[in-house]
Structures are given as structure tokens and as C-alpha cells.
Amino acid sequence: MNITSTYPLRAQTCPDSFFVKTKEQAFTYKEWEDMTKRAASWLLSVGHPGETIAVTALNRWETLVIFCGAARAGWTFMPLDPRMTKVEREERLHIAAPRLLIGKDSLAKTGQLIMNTEPTDFCSNDGETIFYSGFTSGSSGVPKQFGRSHRSWIKSFEAGLSDFLLTGQETAVIAGPIHHSLFLYGAAFALYTGQKLILHEKFWPQHITQTLKEAPSFVMYAVPTMLESLMKTNDVEGEGIVFLSGAGWTGERKQQWVTQYPNAVLYEFYGASELSFVSYMTPKDYSHKPSSSGKPSTGVEIEIRQGSQVLPAGETGTVYVKSPMLFSGYAKNDSYEMNIEEDGFYTVSDAGYMDEDGYLYIVGREQFMIISGGVNVYPEEVERVLLKHTGVKEAAVTSIQDIHLGERIVCMYTGNVDPTRLKSHAKACLSIEKIPRKWACVDSLPHTTNGKIARSDLKKMALEVFK
Structure with a gap:
């Protein structure tokens, strides 16, 4: 069980057909299989199976080749957000202690090294091997490293093939950042199933709409902000499937998309890094x-x-979820551990209910987590940074509804510092998607009886302060 196990067959049956295309390069099925073998060989020449490679994951062919090569070689691939601050990156590297780190300025050079390496036929076949590792911030705001096995993603590929009307002839359009698990998954699914793959360097709506028009049949992965931008172009043509994830898009906007673009069939799935697919619309x-x-x-x-x-x-x-697609746990003491129930059910502490027809409704995601523009942001992580400013006495972060972002992050604080200065402080320590869009210095913040921020009252307060 290896997520690259299907590559050799397609390299044999349709060797010269177009498979992967990026801004810089295009590869046939045979060429991609060869590059994956070369990447695996390069990794095995500098380390051993079980080690980790961290990559600043720009949307380039080199990133995808390293990802596939690592999977084949039995290594763990850990993508890093290119927009991370130095503080955020170093915190994660300290936790993960990767064997190799490939920065964005080293990607092109690494690609050349891989091209010049002799390929290997070695392929790790242990389905429980951790091939992918990422981070969630956790309720405390401290990054938590998680791991996914080959088996878990292969099972999710099988679920996707069962649940969605796919023929395998689609062109997968990956336009979101592949450090994000949704878009990395979309690319891996395309590579596993043999869908042609077009990887866009960045999300430019006009470029995306042109790609959708030209594809005979497409599959596109998206978060709400991307679909909002595409709707503004009023130029979505072609036939295919859009997979929406990230929450935060209203039922009205989804229905508007379905009505306006009936040929771009909209599916949505709820899940989490720890759970993979849970339910779908x-x-x-x-x-x-x-x-x-x-x-x-x-x-x-x-x-x-x-x-x-x-x-x-x-x-x-x-x-609670019971699934063959669950992750392998959080990193702890050189292994991965998960607090799973004896009956095999697991929870990420989302609140919700099921209706009489078997549909799932999510009321809250991991208590107070904010999903802004498809990115999970924990208030505690932002607050932890803001409280380091000497002029801040207390800081509380929440969100208000936003038609474009889903949720707009806002901050209320007490102390003696100008909002502009506090925002500059945040920019130095946090990536852009985590920085509050609105700021307010207030006289006091709501608290519970044990002295913690009263999150429900804070939400109500934000609606008044940021009218």
C-alpha cells in the first residue's frame, strides 16, 4: 500500500500521454514515474526511510515530485506554508526536527539534483508508514504535529471514487496552495487515479476560468473565497465537478452557484486533517x-x-467518527499517538447533530476555531502573540460573518497601544491569514466565573463593536 503504487501501470499503458502540467514543466505518465523514482533515489542517497523532509511548498513541479518521491522512499513529507513568519516556521521545525529542509529558494536547485539522480526501483510497501505530516494549532494555540499513513489516504481515495461521479478522464485543476491539505490531497488523488493534473502557481481567477473552459471535463478543489472570486468574473464555463471544503459558505451562496453554473457541479465535504472525509453534500x-x-x-x-x-x-x-481514513495520531516521543475510543470512534471535539434522515449538522468546529477564507485559525494562537506586546493587558479574538471570507477575524483588547502598532506587531509574528481584519481597544472583556474569556459573550460583543 503506497500512494504511488498506481504510477507504474499508467507509465506502461499510456507512456506518452500528457499527465502533469505546471507553469515551468509538463510531464507524460512515463516521465512522471521516472521523476518519482529519481526523487526517491535522491532521498535514499541522503537519508533513510522513516525520516522527514520539510519543504516550503510553493505550487511548483519540484514540490510535487519531492512529495511523490518521499512517499515512494518511505519518507515523511512535511509541507510548510511559504507565508509563514520566521517565528512560526522555526517553532514547527523545532517540533518536527526534519532530516532535510528545502526552502523556497532551494526548490529549483533540488529539482535539478533529482533530474541528475539515477532512478531506483525501491518502493516502500508498508501501508502504515507515515508519508505526510502537518500541523494543527490545537486549542492551546501551540502547533500540534499529526501524521497520515498511506493506508488512510488510499482508503479516502476509494471513498472518493465511490461517492463522487468520477470517470477518471477529468483534468484536475489545482489552484489553491498545496501546503494546504485540501489541495495536496486533490493533487495526490489525481496522481493516484490517473487524472490529468494542472497545477497553477497561484489563484488568479481569470487564469482559472480559462483553464476550466479548455478542459474537456474538469475537477477543481476550492474553498469559499475562491468560488466567490470566480463568481465575480461571471465567466465560469466548461463542464466538471467542483469540490468545496473549508466551511463558512452560506446555503444561499451554494444554491446560487448551483443555479448559475449547473455544468460546474458542486459537491461539498466536511472533514478534518485528523479525519479525512466524514460526510458530503x-x-x-x-x-x-x-x-x-x-x-x-x-x-x-x-x-x-x-x-x-x-x-x-x-x-x-x-x-464521533469511526472510519478507515483516520490519521495515525499526534507526534509524541518519536511516535504518533491518538486518544481513540475502545470501540474505534474518534472525535476532534466538533459539536453537531444528526437529523432523522441521517444528515450531519455541524454546530461548532473544535469549539472556537475560526475558518476564514478556508484557513483554520485558532483564536488562542493569535492571542498568544498579541499578549507579548507590552502595551496589551488582555486580548481576545473572535469572528464576525463575512460573505467573502466566511468569517472575518476581529480583535478586541484592553491596554495602552494604538491598533496600528498592534497590527504591525502581529504581522511580525503571524502569517497574513491569521491577522485580525478589525481591531478595537475596549474598556473590558467578558469573562467566565473562572476568569477565562467568555467566548459566547465575546461573539455578541463583537457584533456590537464592529457594526
């Missing part, structure tokens, strides 16, 4: 279950629990 669901997260994906069982009690339909509790 079909175009029909937007009309009669617009606020739901859909029905369970193939192979997934969902229960709503309160403690050890399984709740009936309509009652809100903690969402």
Missing part, C-alpha cells in the same frame, strides 16, 4: 438540506455523543 442536498454537512462518506460511521451516551436524532453533542 450532493447538488440535490443544497435545495432540501442546505445547512447540513451531508450524509456520511463511504465507510464512515458517525455518532453524536454526550459522554458515553449516544444521542438520538436532533440532539446536539460531540461528533
